[in-house]
Amino acid sequence: MRVVQKFGGTSVGDLDRIQNVANRVAKTVKNGDEVVVVVSAMSGETNKLISYAEHFSKNPSKREMDMLLSSGERVTSALLAIALQEMGVEAVALSGRAAGIRTNSIHTSARIENINTELMEKELQARKVIVVAGFQGVDENGDVTTLGRGGSDLSAVAIAGALRAELCEIYTDVDGVYTTDPRIEPKAKKIEKISYDEMLEFASMGAKVLQNRSVELAKKLNVNLVTRSSFNENEGTLITKEEKIMEKPVVSGIALDKNQARVSLRGVKDKPGIAAEIFLALAEKNINVDMIIQNVGEDDTTNLGFTVPQNELSSAKEVMEELNPADKLEYDNDIAKVSIVGVGMKSHSGVASIAFSALAKEGINIEMISTSEIKISMVIEEKYSELSVRTLHDAYNLDK
Amino acid sequence: MRVVQKFGGTSVGDLDRIQNVANRVAKTVKNGDEVVVVVSAMSGETNKLISYAEHFSKNPSKREMDMLLSSGERVTSALLAIALQEMGVEAVALSGRAAGIRTNSIHTSARIENINTELMEKELQARKVIVVAGFQGVDENGDVTTLGRGGSDLSAVAIAGALRAELCEIYTDVDGVYTTDPRIEPKAKKIEKISYDEMLEFASMGAKVLQNRSVELAKKLNVNLVTRSSFNENEGTLITKEEKIMEKPVVSGIALDKNQARVSLRGVKDKPGIAAEIFLALAEKNINVDMIIQNVGEDDTTNLGFTVPQNELSSAKEVMEELNPADKLEYDNDIAKVSIVGVGMKSHSGVASIAFSALAKEGINIEMISTSEIKISMVIEEKYSELSVRTLHDAYNLDK
Numbered sequence: 001m002r003v004v005q006k007f008g009g010t011s012v013g014d015l016d017r018i019q020n021v022a023n024r025v026a027k028t029v030k031n032g033d034e035v036v037v038v039v040s041a042m043s044g045e046t047n048k049l050i051s052y053a054e055h056f057s058k059n060p061s062k063r064e065m066d067m068l069l070s071s072g073e074r075v076t077s078a079l080l081a082i083a084l085q086e087m088g089v090e091a092v093a094l095s096g097r098a099a100g101i102r103t104n105s106i107h108t109s110a111r112i113e114n115i116n117t118e119l120m121e122k123e124l125q126a127r128k129v130i131v132v133a134g135f136q137g138v139d140e141n142g143d144v145t146t147l148g149r150g151g152s153d154l155s156a157v158a159i160a161g162a163l164r165a166e167l168c169e170i171y172t173d174v175d176g177v178y179t180t181d182p183r184i185e186p187k188a189k190k191i192e193k194i195s196y197d198e199m200l201e202f203a204s205m206g207a208k209v210l211q212n213r214s215v216e217l218a219k220k221l222n223v224n225l226v227t228r229s230s231f232n233e234n235e236g237t238l239i240t241k242e243e244k245i246m247e248k249p250v251v252s253g254i255a256l257d258k259n260q261a262r263v264s265l266r267g268v269k270d271k272p273g274i275a276a277e278i279f280l281a282l283a284e285k286n287i288n289v290d291m292i293i294q295n296v297g298e299d300d301t302t303n304l305g306f307t308v309p310q311n312e313l314s315s316a317k318e319v320m321e322e323l324n325p326a327d328k329l330e331y332d333n334d335i336a337k338v339s340i341v342g343v344g345m346k347s348h349s350g351v352a353s354i355a356f357s358a359l360a361k362e363g364i365n366i367e368m369i370s371t372s373e374i375k376i377s378m379v380i381e382e383k384y385s386e387l388s389v390r391t392l393h394d395a396y397n398l399d400k
Numbered sequence: 401m402r403v404v405q406k407f408g409g410t411s412v413g414d415l416d417r418i419q420n421v422a423n424r425v426a427k428t429v430k431n432g433d434e435v436v437v438v439v440s441a442m443s444g445e446t447n448k449l450i451s452y453a454e455h456f457s458k459n460p461s462k463r464e465m466d467m468l469l470s471s472g473e474r475v476t477s478a479l480l481a482i483a484l485q486e487m488g489v490e491a492v493a494l495s496g497r498a499a500g501i502r503t504n505s506i507h508t509s510a511r512i513e514n515i516n517t518e519l520m521e522k523e524l525q526a527r528k529v530i531v532v533a534g535f536q537g538v539d540e541n542g543d544v545t546t547l548g549r550g551g552s553d554l555s556a557v558a559i560a561g562a563l564r565a566e567l568c569e570i571y572t573d574v575d576g577v578y579t580t581d582p583r584i585e586p587k588a589k590k591i592e593k594i595s596y597d598e599m600l601e602f603a604s605m606g607a608k609v610l611q612n613r614s615v616e617l618a619k620k621l622n623v624n625l626v627t628r629s630s631f632n633e634n635e636g637t638l639i640t641k642e643e644k645i646m647e648k649p650v651v652s653g654i655a656l657d658k659n660q661a662r663v664s665l666r667g668v669k670d671k672p673g674i675a676a677e678i679f680l681a682l683a684e685k686n687i688n689v690d691m692i693i694q695n696v697g698e699d700d701t702t703n704l705g706f707t708v709p710q711n712e713l714s715s716a717k718e719v720m721e722e723l724n725p726a727d728k729l730e731y732d733n734d735i736a737k738v739s740i741v742g743v744g745m746k747s748h749s750g751v752a753s754i755a756f757s758a759l760a761k762e763g764i765n766i767e768m769i770s771t772s773e774i775k776i777s778m779v780i781e782e783k784y785s786e787l788s789v790r791t792l793h794d795a796y797n798l799d800k
Contacts, residue, residue, distance in 0.1 A: 015455045022456075052479055055415045056422075057486040064485070064493050068478035071471035078468035079452055085464070086457040093464050098542060142498060 002034040002124070002165040006134065006156035009043035010173045011230035012076050018042075021171075021230060022083035025129060029089055034124050036163065038134040038156040039080055041072025062107035066136070066146045069108075070096070073133035073152070081131045091129040094119070096136035096144070101155065103137035103145045110145035112137060112154065115162035124163075132159065150211030157214050161221030168223050170210060171230035176237030177202060177209055179253040179398040184386045187399035191252060192235075195242040198252050199225075201341040201375045215239065242343055250344035250351060251396040256389050257337040258382060260290065261313040262368070263320060265304040267327030274325055275304065281319050287312045291337070291370045291377060301327070305368055307337065307379065335367065336385040339377040340392060352376050358395035364388050402434040402524070402565040406534065406556035409443035410573045411630035412476050418442075421571075421630060422483035425529060429489055434524050436563065438534040438556040439480055441472025462507035466536075466546045469508075470496070473533035473552070481531045491529040494519070496536035497544065501555065503537035509548035512537060512555075515562035524563075532559065550611030557614050561621030568623050570610060571630035576637030577602060577609055579798040580654040584786045587799035591652060592635075595642040598652050599625075601741040601775045615639065642743055650744035650751060651796040656789050657737040660690065661713040662768070662779060663720060665704040667727030674725055675704065681719050687712045691737070691770045691777060701727070705768055707737065707779065735767065736785040739777040740792060752776050758795035764788050 005025065012018050021037075028035050049068050053060040074095055081093035100116030123130050134152025139145050147154050153170055160168035175190055177199065182188040194202075196219035203212045209227050218225045218239065228236025242248075268274055275294065282289055293305045304326070308316045310333060320329050345351045352369075355376060359366060364387065368379035380388055393399065405425065412418050421437075428435050449468050453460040474495055481493035500516030523530050534552030539545050547554050553570055560568035575590055577599065582588040594602075596619035603612045609627050618625045618639065628636025642648070668674055675694065682689055693705045704726070708716045710733060720729050745751045752769075755776060759766060764787065768779035780788055793799065 015452060019456065049475065052415060052475075053482055056419065056479060056483040060482040061485050064478040064481045067474055067493050067495070068482075071474045074467055074471045075449065075452075078464040079456060081464045082453055082460040082468075083456040085461050093467050095467070095544075144495075 001032075001167065002036075002163060003028060004036045004038060004156050004160040004163070004165045004168040005171065006038040006152060006169065007040065007171045007230055008152065008173075009040045009046070011171050012039055012080070013043040015079075017230075018076070018079055019083055022080060022087060022089075024230065025080075025084060026087050026089050029129060036120065036124070036130045036132060036159055036165070037080065038132045038152055038159060039073060039076040040134050040152040042076055045072040045075070063143060066107045066144050069146050070133070070136040070144045073135050077131045077133040081129075084129055084131070089129055090127060091131055092123050093131045093133070095133050096155065097138040099130070099132045099159065101137035101158070103139055103147070105139040105141065105143070105145065107143075107145055109148035110137060110139065112147065112158045115158055117162050120159070120163060150214055153211060153214035154217060157217045157221065157223050157225065160223045161217070166224065167226060168218065169226045169228060169236070170214075171228060172209060173229060173231060174209060174227075175229045175232070175234050176227050177239075177253070180389050180393050181256060184256065184389045185254075185393045188393065189399060190234075191237050193238045193240060193245045194252055195245055195343050196239060197242065197374055198341050198343055199239045201339065201372075202253065202255050210239075245343070248344045249342055250348045251340050251342035251398065252344075253341055253398065254389050254392045254396075255339045255341060256385055257339070258385055259310050260307045260335055260337045260379070261310045261316075262305060262307050262332040262335050262379060263313075263316055264330040264332070265320070265326035265328070266301075266330070268302040268304050269325055270301070278304070278320075278323060278325055281323055282308075282316060285315050285319055287316050287319070291368055291379065293368050293370060307335070307368070334382040335379050336382045337377055337379055338385065338388045338392065339375055340396070341375050343374050345376070346373050354395050355392055358391050359388055362387060362391050364391070401567065402436075402563060403428060404436045404438060404556050404560040404563070404565045404568040405571065406438040406552055406569065407440065407571045407630055408552065408573075409440045409446070411571050412439055412480070413443040415479075417630075418476070418479055419483055422480060422487060422489075424630065425480075425484060426487050426489050429529060436520065436524070436530045436532060436559055436565070437480065438532045438552055438559060439473060439476040440534055440552040442476055445472040445475070463543060466507045466544050469546050470533070470536040470544045473535050477531045477533040481529075484529055484531070489529055490527060491531055492523050493531045493533070495533050496555065497538040499530070499532045499559065501537035501558070503539055503545045503547070505539040505541065505543070505545065507543075507545055510537060510539065510545035512547070512558045515558055517562050520559070520563060550614055553611060553614035554617060557617045557621065557623050557625065560623045561617070566624065567626060568618065569626045569628060569636070570614075571628060572609060573629060573631060574609060574627075575629045575632070575634050576627050577639075578653065580789050580793050581656060584656065584789045585654075585793045588793065589799060590634075591637050593638045593640060593645045594652055595645060595743050596639060597642065597774055598741050598743055599639045601739065602653060602655050610639075645743075648744045649742055650748045651740050651742035651798065653741055653798065654789050654792045654796075655739045655741060656785055657739070658782060658785055659710050660707045660735055660737045660779070661710045661716075662705060662707050662732040662735050663713075663716055664730040664732070665720070665726035665728070666701075666730070668702040668704050669725055670701070678704070678720075678723060678725055681723055682708075682716060685715050685719055687716050687719070691768055691779065693768045693770065707735070707768070734782040735779050736782045737777055737779055738785065738788045738792065739775055740796070741775050743774050745776070746773050754795050755792055758791050759788055762787060762791050764791070
């Protein structure tokens, strides 16, 4: 089997942990697997380099930042290759360039355009473990680029796709994806398999295991992703095509996002295209609008509500006050968004009503509701966050 | 004027020092010069990375070591470019690869084969300061290589040669080359100009300003080298072709090497080729023999003496005892080699006699003498090291 294993910053955080990673990789090789390892910089390194750059400039050139930041992953890949060689495992360290990762030229947040797998295929043929410096590639000018936050995950997924690997394992310091945050609900269970779309809903709501960009790429390239811990031997969570998940649970899990603020517009002015105007103005300021609700208020006026990340509320406020599109503008920082995610919802009716009645029974008022095919999101008062997560986890029997 | 400026590890040892280097480079740019800067890793970085590698292996793969060690210079070059840009100086950081430095494939001690200056010429044309990561290049497989000890100096000299720069300035923490070690003779004076050959004699005797490899390359490529301090504005020492030095002093300076040990063979066996046999056996053990003296002893037997670095004396001893080539073998660690260097000696007779009588007057016995066109080396008892340096410095009026 051909496997890509990606180890993040905490998994390679010090020399002993790099040795642990080497042990784990060696075990996979012993199983007879072909292994490509993708590594991040040792935790703390990238931040250290950023602080160095900021010593000189508040707005350092992105091209030079990429040259600076790409060095951390090179160090880890060389060290891991050396550790593997010492254990008698044939290994070769490759920079992003050497691994054939071509990107566009948008420095510090480049996109992978293609991967020339020639050298990697040759090294795999020679039964070598390839240790690739993650997070980086090279543009058409030959300049080093980096892929932005979560970039090493992207490297791993893209390489798994290009090499047609059976599996792409993302090692972090958590065991996988849970039915909800175990710090809130101790009865939360690890999910064995989950679809790309469900994972995307989880990730966008702060289940910090994987960045959406990586899940999206895995979906596009049809890569079987596994997220698991590098600190134990537990099986992780497989993220794969919906078709491959035989027993589809109605609800897979409950996600909580406390980083939301609400803007309410009562009595929106009766003007054609006013909604478009509002959201265009917000987009121009790069404000990320999440939920949008519109309904009819008293006297046939329109009420409009939307949520934004908390740190973008003041910008949203400015935009709204300049636009002045409604009789009354209200802002609320003390809200949370709790969401029920599950592909099974598509074919099961009555999923929402279970949530509504369970929350009602606890006296929790639902302030906004938004639904998609595989998700029901509800805005509630922030103080009820944990209680509503536990209530919903229970209502859908997720601990069973 | 086109100038290459190289800054070593202590000159870029921390962020403030990198800022100092940026200030200095900016000043050169203001003079209207075209500037290529070559930088080392921040002092301590390379040793840190080596200790990381040694955590995993006593004998780490050299290919991976090169990938590991080359990262330090990349960091410095990116940081310096960022600092320059912030000051409004257009600058671009280039790795060894991007600077077109092609080497052979002898990892960790590669040799520069050629430099493709296309990109550098283009950037200079665009009036940009080029900041090159020193110490590194790339081999025909595209793998990163490093040039070994003193590698950044080599990068600088090779680039200066390839770009036909008028000057290659090597910045360190000392002001230049002195007539002798100022810690021994406070009256020592900085030398304004010195020939490549004289510098080679100084460097090989522990004047640690420049490695011989760099001086040899500068001589071969006809590069005007200047060694000076990055911590002050003092003029340094120009190392150039002998022809360019108008006033040739008879003696340029006095060098001292305390790291020598002597092996004496009395009554060498009368066997054809015995000397060749001795030095072949030493060479096979990679023992660096420096001075060799042979003369006729009593009863027509031959006496042979040679010096080796002190830490190679025990190996030399082993070789001698196995070979057993003489009646009597003697070893002496307590010696020093003091040398008089100067191109003017070629045309001036009587240079040696001044030394001999000056030392005799102080009661210093000369145990071995070896001469070349521009050097007279003498082995003395180690305890007289400093006294003989001061005596000779005085005898040749080097403080004038």
